Amino acid sequence: MIGGGGRPALLRRINETTVLARLHQAGPLRLGDLSDRTGLSRQTVAQVVASLAGDGLVEYVEAGREAPRSPGRPARLVRLRPDAAHVVGIDIGPHRTLVVVADLTGRIVAEDRGDSSRLRGPDEMLAHVRARVRAALSRGGVARETVRAVVAGTPGIVEAEHGVVVKAPDMPGWTSIDLADRLRPGFECPVMVENDVNLAVLAERWRGHGRDAGIVVAVQWGGRVGAGILVGDRLLRGAHGAAGEMGFLPGGGGPPVGAAPFGPFERRVGTAAIAELAGDDASPEDPGAATLTAAAAGDPAALEVVDTIAARFAEGLAPLVLILDPDLVVIGGGVVRAGPALLDALGRHLRDRTLVRPALALSALGDRAVALGAARLALDDVERRLFTVRS
Amino acid sequence: MIGGGGRPALLRRINETTVLARLHQAGPLRLGDLSDRTGLSRQTVAQVVASLAGDGLVEYVEAGREAPRSPGRPARLVRLRPDAAHVVGIDIGPHRTLVVVADLTGRIVAEDRGDSSRLRGPDEMLAHVRARVRAALSRGGVARETVRAVVAGTPGIVEAEHGVVVKAPDMPGWTSIDLADRLRPGFECPVMVENDVNLAVLAERWRGHGRDAGIVVAVQWGGRVGAGILVGDRLLRGAHGAAGEMGFLPGGGGPPVGAAPFGPFERRVGTAAIAELAGDDASPEDPGAATLTAAAAGDPAALEVVDTIAARFAEGLAPLVLILDPDLVVIGGGVVRAGPALLDALGRHLRDRTLVRPALALSALGDRAVALGAARLALDDVERRLFTVRS
Numbered sequence: 001m002i003g004g005g006g007r008p009a010l011l012r013r014i015n016e017t018t019v020l021a022r023l024h025q026a027g028p029l030r031l032g033d034l035s036d037r038t039g040l041s042r043q044t045v046a047q048v049v050a051s052l053a054g055d056g057l058v059e060y061v062e063a064g065r066e067a068p069r070s071p072g073r074p075a076r077l078v079r080l081r082p083d084a085a086h087v088v089g090i091d092i093g094p095h096r097t098l099v100v101v102a103d104l105t106g107r108i109v110a111e112d113r114g115d116s117s118r119l120r121g122p123d124e125m126l127a128h129v130r131a132r133v134r135a136a137l138s139r140g141g142v143a144r145e146t147v148r149a150v151v152a153g154t155p156g157i158v159e160a161e162h163g164v165v166v167k168a169p170d171m172p173g174w175t176s177i178d179l180a181d182r183l184r185p186g187f188e189c190p191v192m193v194e195n196d197v198n199l200a201v202l203a204e205r206w207r208g209h210g211r212d213a214g215i216v217v218a219v220q221w222g223g224r225v226g227a228g229i230l231v232g233d234r235l236l237r238g239a240h241g242a243a244g245e246m247g248f249l250p251g252g253g254g255p256p257v258g259a260a261p262f263g264p265f266e267r268r269v270g271t272a273a274i275a276e277l278a279g280d281d282a283s284p285e286d287p288g289a290a291t292l293t294a295a296a297a298g299d300p301a302a303l304e305v306v307d308t309i310a311a312r313f314a315e316g317l318a319p320l321v322l323i324l325d326p327d328l329v330v331i332g333g334g335v336v337r338a339g340p341a342l343l344d345a346l347g348r349h350l351r352d353r354t355l356v357r358p359a360l361a362l363s364a365l366g367d368r369a370v371a372l373g374a375a376r377l378a379l380d381d382v383e384r385r386l387f388t389v390r391s
Numbered sequence: 392m393i394g395g396g397g398r399p400a401l402l403r404r405i406n407e408t409t410v411l412a413r414l415h416q417a418g419p420l421r422l423g424d425l426s427d428r429t430g431l432s433r434q435t436v437a438q439v440v441a442s443l444a445g446d447g448l449v450e451y452v453e454a455g456r457e458a459p460r461s462p463g464r465p466a467r468l469v470r471l472r473p474d475a476a477h478v479v480g481i482d483i484g485p486h487r488t489l490v491v492v493a494d495l496t497g498r499i500v501a502e503d504r505g506d507s508s509r510l511r512g513p514d515e516m517l518a519h520v521r522a523r524v525r526a527a528l529s530r531g532g533v534a535r536e537t538v539r540a541v542v543a544g545t546p547g548i549v550e551a552e553h554g555v556v557v558k559a560p561d562m563p564g565w566t567s568i569d570l571a572d573r574l575r576p577g578f579e580c581p582v583m584v585e586n587d588v589n590l591a592v593l594a595e596r597w598r599g600h601g602r603d604a605g606i607v608v609a610v611q612w613g614g615r616v617g618a619g620i621l622v623g624d625r626l627l628r629g630a631h632g633a634a635g636e637m638g639f640l641p642g643g644g645g646p647p648v649g650a651a652p653f654g655p656f657e658r659r660v661g662t663a664a665i666a667e668l669a670g671d672d673a674s675p676e677d678p679g680a681a682t683l684t685a686a687a688a689g690d691p692a693a694l695e696v697v698d699t700i701a702a703r704f705a706e707g708l709a710p711l712v713l714i715l716d717p718d719l720v721v722i723g724g725g726v727v728r729a730g731p732a733l734l735d736a737l738g739r740h741l742r743d744r745t746l747v748r749p750a751l752a753l754s755a756l757g758d759r760a761v762a763l764g765a766a767r768l769a770l771d772d773v774e775r776r777l778f779t780v781r782s
Contacts (some may be wrong), residue, residue, distance in 0.1 A: 157746070215630055227714075231622060238716025239606055240747040245713045248746055250706065256743030257709075315641065318648075319710035322636045323618070325629020352647030355548070355639055356631040 021387040028079035089374030090152040110140025149378035153196040169261035199373030201228030213327035222333035296339035310345035318353035332363030412778040419470035480765030481543040501531025540769035560652035590764030592619030604718035613724035687730035701736030709744035723754030
């Protein structure tokens, strides 16, 4: 509610933000309800809505239908235009890339998948990513000017505040890269960078299993192993952006941490270790896939491998559970193909290793978790800027 | 700032809270400054201050002196009366108890230490604690009616929300005890219960090494091992109040977690293990004390024991650092007697086990950390109630 005072331009801006915030919070509203809920006069609300409609931010829809206004029918409700703003979420990985474009309501309006496994070095990777973003925007019919925030997820240690990738052992040359800066050209909006597993846990909170849990851990378990940790609504990034680095937990000997690209724990439990256990070397590009799929189909030998690898995994999950006592651990990544048998084995082997037990779940987001989390983080940023009334 | 409307009693209450909050925030103020900062008229402020002074909550002091008003001298500044409210912080342990009484400014006005090692069961412990609280209040000349919050710290898994101790393996009978309820008689204020290491980390933030760090871990390392974790201003308690249970980290074999009172990690590194390593069995009540003290004095054999135990400890600290990436780890408890040599050895053995390194420090709070943290948590509660203006 705005009393007198303040310069007219500032006041108009505050009134617009107030109206947008109410529509975001409450959904479509009649002009009168909007007046009641904002404390602005009916006349002011009508002016503000007209101005926002002129900027393409709101539109009139018919009550009960919430479809765009048809000519000649009475307009009833004001709503935010879903296409008033878009965000781009990008998953940059050593083998593949995924770009998702979402509208202001969070609906995914376009996706694009790319193969990054044959790219050599950061320049080729960045050119590839820019091309995939262009393709996704074009497929969704989204004008670049409506993109209000971009978030890219990458493996490795990320200084999210500055958008810099400090190091990412399995991405050649992907070291001390100002990724946000390199992605920024062509966008008139904030471009941010975040660690991939941190984005995966945001996606679990948004569209996965973690909607109601207090402390959620999303473990990505594929060729490598890492965890994103959400405490309430807050990512636990760590002092150096290195929280959740489960892959470097001790176990099984080998070179000291930092001297090898893979950590001791991920060497023991990653998909390459699964393939080795199974004596399965048919698919070097997707190791362990055959065994995991066979386990899901009930193959006894494959189930034995899954049990062995789950026992090893419990050795590393136990310290995480003892230290964080999470409500929920969601397992994502390539191992998810083994299905419920993996979860059963994991729960069984964890039992005698911890004082309390978190709920365990398999991610239902597949390989879209990182890109979806990136879109969610971008939406958070857009919502903060569009809908926050500063006093 | 309060416009019109609202019932007079509610309005007066809001004005009083506003004045108290400003004085808490800014320290002693002239009436005119108080009027400026609250947006209340000078006349209203004078009325509110008179009413609060009548209730014993504020007083006039002379500018530049901030001593209580002397008769016949002009009063200048209004301040909160430090003795307007007190809090009681209690550390309940299997061997000793410590009660601290603090005033509204956080100054410790009285302490009382007790020996709990010969008490049998919860009833004797509770009678002992009540007597120690009485002794501390009496020593400080503090009237029980001015106590506005009580917090008790205890080992074990605590449901802080309900004030219930779920289990505490080294406290006989201290299982499923509604400790808050048992301590409440005789107090007209909130009585709360919290895990001891959680209180220790609050004390490090308040008066120890953790004032400016983002993620602070306070490890208590004595006969047992546990950690309190602070992320910003928020305790990481865990889903079941069991976060930071480092003592149950794996290592060295032994019975499964939960089947024995001590965890695998604390069996390997606790003070009993130190005494065993040193071949020192002279002091069963304070094992390892002689060796730790000798190490601090530079004794080569004792330093070798400290190095060995630090190497073992680094095996358990590494998972915590890999998962949380804390800014600072403060080591407290009996081992602190070994001094800087312990810290050096720990840093050396941690080096090849983690990707990034937290700052390490020895606690300077001695055995007062838990009781001080309890007083701090109680003060937080009092401040929230006294100084928060609800709109």
